[in-house]
Amino acid sequence: MKKLLLLLLAISLPIVSNSQIKYESLSSQKLGETRQIKIQLPRNYEENKEKRYPVVVVLDGDYLFEPVAGMIDFYSYWEDVPEMIVVGVNQDGIRIDDTAYSENNFLPAEKGAKFFEFIGMELLSQLDQKYRTANFRIIVGHDFTSNFINYYLLKQSPIFQGYINLSPDLAPEMANRVTNALSTSESKKWFYMATGSDDIPSLKKNIMSFDNQLKNLDNKMVSYKFQDFENETHYSLVGKAIPSAISSMFEIYRPISTKDYNEILLQTSVSPSQYLADKYTSIEELYGLKRKISLNDFMAVYNAIEKTQNWEEYKALYKMAFDHYPGTMLGTFFEARYEEETGNPKKAMRIYQNAYGQEKIAFINTDFMLEKADAIKKDFGY
Template sequence: MHKKLLLICLLIAPNLFTAQTVYKSLTSLKLGEERELKIQLPRNYEKNKEKSYPVLIVLDGDYLFEPVAGNVDFYSYWEDIPEMIVVGINQSDTRDSDAFYDSERFLPSENGAKFFEFIGMELMTYLDSQYRTAPFRVIMGHDYTSNFINYYLLKENPLFQGYINISPDLAPEMANRVAAALTKSESKIWYYLATAEEDIPSLKEDILSFDNQLKIIENKNLKYNFDNFPKGSHYTLAGNAIPKAIEQIFEVYGPISIFDYNRTLLQTSVSSYDYLVEKYETIQTLFHVNKQIRLNDFMAVYNAIEKTEKWEELHDLSKLAEKHYPKTMLATYFEARFEEETGSPKKAMRSYQKGYGQEPISFLTTDFMLDKADKIKQDFGY
């Protein structure tokens, strides 16, 4: 039995682990030295020549890159998040000087200032010139480097839209500065913060106070999430924080969840059809992905329309289904249900009959569609 399982694993492994990791040395004029990079490219990057990808920069790449890259590959494989280019910066010998700030203004100084410019002026320029990057950018750091990533948020036009802070070792005034920047931000910002019950006590105390500042901010452009994990040390909490942060920052990309279905789509004041359209327009705008609407999302919206009895929306849903799933029965079924519920049984019957010859999809089959037509014929004597 064990030999069979091993054989299966060996057979499927080449298909599962196909994300490409390349190792580069980038010469920095700002730093006056070379920096080692780890770059994971998405699966089928070479085949999808017209596709561009968001970028996730990982500081402390010598130990954070692999868990981050693995999570990105896993979640994107299941289409819960977009495919991304993940870039780790190795800092095993330089992290203290890279994230250095002065003791008066508490801003990047000396090598810290040079490293700040290296990322903004050299690394991002290099990535944009060498790879097909989309303008949505996320940066991640841990304790000392987590504090450092927030300096980009303080710029008038932040370089990054997403910030993943794992147990930050906050500089004096950093909490107030970030809170002020997030309060007045006129562009969309995704901000994630995490600590754990067994985190370093002094850091945890400051992080909890920081969370109290951030969670009261009222700004529609801010998407803020915080986790205080019940288990985990200063280092092991990263294993929990990385997937949670990735999920939450890219939440809009994922399929409609049961939570969103119950909380949003079943509310009578909400148009389920508009919610679906806006969701995929947001995906296009943020991530530059012209994504086909998931069949499950179509069905979630259809079920919500059924429950809220907003029958007029089925007509629009049918047109949208025709665009995304042409030649299938999906659009025909939605249109037939619309006609059936709005007082046109004869039109509904003909629409169901139209399903004959179209491609089956989901629960829709030729027999199902013809049975629906026959029932109307019997009920109304057509």
């Protein structure tokens, strides 16, 4: 196990070093003690004064924090997931006490009940007060702590939307309780669970049975993903599960892929510009994040319009471009293409010329726009 953790640290630390790592001591009235936590703030956190960030709480932070924080920093750098505040709760030597549950009702008891309240009532509250947090939270756990994170899902109004279960050591009745909670959930939830072919046999048996229950979920508000990693142990599966879990919870956040482009945008029955608008509306509704439309996504829709020759789509697209990239040539180019292809070449020529002095973007610069204007002038003799 130690060798695996050293490997994960070696992979993660070079990435994490570009972000801000803070080590804090948090005094807890619920626990009657001080707990050590690690916090990774997003890159440029201090510069982006108005920006708010989802929160990822990582139990077993003494060994899970670095791989989780590293992968989130990596994915967010490439804009596949939003930047997030990652918080690791150190539990070295006390994780069994922290996750204790009653043998009668199998709910958090003694130190476990206090730790449950510490996370929900103290840790998150202090994070919200001290940092610019968004109202989207994920929690991560491994075996004992993986079982524990699911107690938050059983609350009437769960404080976490995403649950990453790494080989959970399930308490009796946990599978039934979670299945019922997810079946009746009226708000969006993401639930991930992983095991491995060489996982601890007793854990794997219960996990596979749990998966069979969750496979039958019929609730559009729940996104469930399960993975059984071949040739992976109870510990090594963690390295594969973390990136998969994170990416699955932000599938719609990612830039438009080649698959989406071919299977969705190139279909003549689909409005590419409406697809783009709906994508970013969904991001705001699901994650509480108002995101600027990426240049990649604008270019994907642009290419789809050119390919399908559905020129009317440019009308909505250039308006979005003006909103998201004001002062650049992006909206001007799309507007000129609209006029050029809908029978107004003279107007298109003037719009191309009006780009002079605007900021270049992608392949669109002053020379390119003036060449487009000159081509129209030559073709029509203006």
